[in-house]
Amino acid sequence: MSKAESKKQQMAAGAALSVKRGEKPESSLRGASKEMARSMSEDELRELASTKRKDLPEKASEE
Template identity: 80%
Template structure:
């Protein structure tokens, strides 16, 4: 079960999931969310989007 590593990644997964479910047009996706929609299953996107945001950093660290 993939977990989001940052708030931005969690938000991108949520947008990709909405597009995959038909709740928003895929043409509205940009960048990471567009790639996620193409390469991940609906379950993977759901799991990533469902990650609690409380302790996530705003962005992934580049260490």
């Protein structure tokens, strides 16, 4: 996995990572973040969540 492609993806990864670490209950997640928490490893989530948001678009472009 590479860096996050959008701010929303970065924030969803951060939320999923906090569930993986036991900081939040899984019931606090919705949509993409819930799926990320179930299907990705903590290392993958950490890589996505650590992406700097400054130059990212709000949403990924649909190409």
